[in-house]
Amino acid sequence: MSTRTDGHAHGATGDAIDVNDPQVSRFDIVREGARRDDIEIVHYEAQFPVPGTKAERRLTRTLTGIFLLVGLFATAFVVAYIWWPWEYKPGSGAGKLYTPVLGLTLGLALLGIGFGILAWGKKLLPKEVSIQDRHIEPASDEERKITGNTLLYMADELGVRRRPLLGISLLAGLAPVGAVAAAPLIGGLIEQPHKNNQYFTTGWHPKDGKLIHLTHHDGTPVRPEDVSPGGQITVFPGIEGGATNEHADSPVLLIHLREGDASEARAANQREGKPESMWNNYIAFSKICTHAGCPASLYEQQTNRLLCPCHQSQFLITDNARPIFGPASRRLPQLPLDIEEGFFVAKSDFTETVGPDFWERP
């Protein structure tokens, strides 16, 4: 920042003025200050050279009105905040308007301030054009050399070159300190991802030798009659918290296929070497999309396609849930079904990995 006072300020017209001269107007002092900062005010024009014109009074009135309105809206905001019925009640009522009223009063108050200030600045203050020098000339080579040598001399003073052992020992000492900073962070966060084989097992893994029931969201076991032909429901493992996010990889879509589709699906199962995975016309697939893990839950009855609404992967249920469109590259894992005392159970856990793909997936 320049503090030149020598009167040779860039582009100055005339001589520097004496700021202590009582004849000098305040604007002259302002201009002198600008000049000292290498700024030239080349155009300075009052918006209303003649004071008290109709237009000026009109503008003043408008601004006054705006500022008073601001006060009105701000007061309205506070009043509404305190006295407007705000508690949520079902149905319609004045309480439904609480948030809109707050937004409206606050918004109008703020817009009023904004437009008021803006109009004040743009319409009442004099227009000006000032020119400031950018000083883009870089420092001279000499200056750069001095600074560079000052920096280099610091290294000389430390004498690392003369006493190399010192530098090496310092580095050797500091490197572990860096590791100290990193260790708690990394060590605290990093976990062995494959403990309990968690990426390969789900809530359907038989517990204590007992097969897991298919249950509804509320935990009641599912019977075949619960799903009509062509219908489908989401089922969860019948274990504690089976329907919660604790078992986010366990939701399963249980589909009751119609006769023709069922035999097609059964044939496809045979081809894949996993017969007996269906129970009668019932078939169950993991609901967790193998692409990005959304629940693939839009089932199109007529075409037996299952669509994932996140990225539109489509799986053909009658062909082992093979992906037939979209970004998914792997079929949905099938849950082998059986029946025990009239309730569905899972014969075993999924034989394939559930959910989005990862590097170690065999």
Place this chain on the structure above:
Amino acid sequence: MKRRRFDLAAVPGKAAREVDDRLQVNTPLRSLLNKVFPDHWSFLLGEIALFSFIVLLLTGVYLTLFFEPSLREVTYDGSFAPLRNTHMSAAYESSLNISFDIRGGLVMRQMHHWAALLFMASIIVHMMRIFFTGAFRKPRELNWMIGYLLFWVGFLAGFTGYSLPDDGLSGTGLRIASAIMLSIPVVGTWVTTAIFAGEFPGHIIISRFFIAHVLLIPGLLVALITVHLGLVFKQKHTQWPGPGRTNSNVVGERMFPRYALKQGGFFMIVFGVIALLGGLVQINPIWLFGPYEAGVVSAASQPDWYVMFLDGSTRLMPPWEINIPIGSGYVIPPLFWPTVVLPGILTMVPLFYPFIEARLNRDRELHNLLQRPRDVPGRTALGAMAVSFWLVLTLSGANDVIADKFFISLNAMTWAGRIGLIVVPPLAYYFTYRICLGLQQHDREVLAHGVETGIIRRLPDGRFVEVHQPLGQTDEHGHGELEYVGWVVPKKMNRLGALGPAIKGFFYPIEKPVEAPVSPGHPPVEPRAEREEIGSGGSR
């Protein structure tokens, strides 16, 4: 005894003297007050981002007073009847409480969300302005890089904030994020397990995202914004070419009072618009989505708009899985390319664009004057190409909604996106390039032949010609000798003062129209030599 007179009028002066004795701020303060800023509407786009960031800080602090960042399971017992007795996380419950049981909580939450959308939108538009006008060139490469990083840090801020309420939509987004992390070759499971402390969703992710969202990321944003503005201040703002404007000066207004007043007013307007949106336009009604459950999702699950391009790229990606048959076999899933590799490229290449362009043009000069996009067709076309690429991806991010509303096959939409992504950007490049050349040519034409007046004259031999108004001196063929200077060429007669400016006033004129019309945007600045001052008031 005579009491010492207390001169109230002298207090400020005396106080100022005392302060300056101690801090010596006089001269720096004056040069700050006097600093000249060039003015143009397009310079205000970045301000919108700054102002919405301030609103984000204000509303965000309020929200933290009530939000509970925890995945602890609770049973809802608040005012919103339809969800009573539902099991949910404490995070979702407290978000519902902010919406229903805290006075004015909903308006704050909605203002926060709108401000976030506006923040990202203004960053992008601001970035486009910088790109298309060449404001990133030397000496401002560093600020381009900081600004570009600000976009990605803002993106992270948005995503972590979007995940916090733990509603059905944000939980789905979080699950996709975990799938994206899983897709990274070799370390995918390690990264995911480290971040989620176990398999998705774990118990701690909301607390971790919370501290990232309210402390780490905002801290980084504040730091980057400070450096960004500091550099603008230090390097001085760029300006458009025009009368009296050179590479080594700044033509505009001093910062105080007029420029600062306008900025202050603009801040209040941005704040007011956000307040109106927050109160009147519903956004993210989390109570309709329900708590996040791994098995529940609905159609039309879209992320916030600035994430949609990644959603789109994920949808368009063909199911190309790479299997590596070593040992029991390894996989690179198709999700890896559009969500890790693509953003990686999108982060790195534009970051270094200023250096790439300078290298190609062998340009080592300092540039303080902006370029009109038409004058640099190559860059403009490249920008149009990038924008169209982004647009195809963003539209594809909503392709299920488009398919639904316009009765188009969903699969057709996906294919249209796949083909469009390859075909549209080159077309955008070509057409933009041609349009730029056409506009350039028209500027030169007007400089050579003058402005079309709309007056048709019949010549004695029966031909009709249109009369052109030359813009300056002409040679013996009636051709103008003006050089193109990189700024707007007047193309209509009323720009030349043939018609007076529109008269102000709704029912009757407020003031006698001024005689000499001034074209908007550039006040009359005479060339240096014959410059004349117009003083305030009396000297006229």
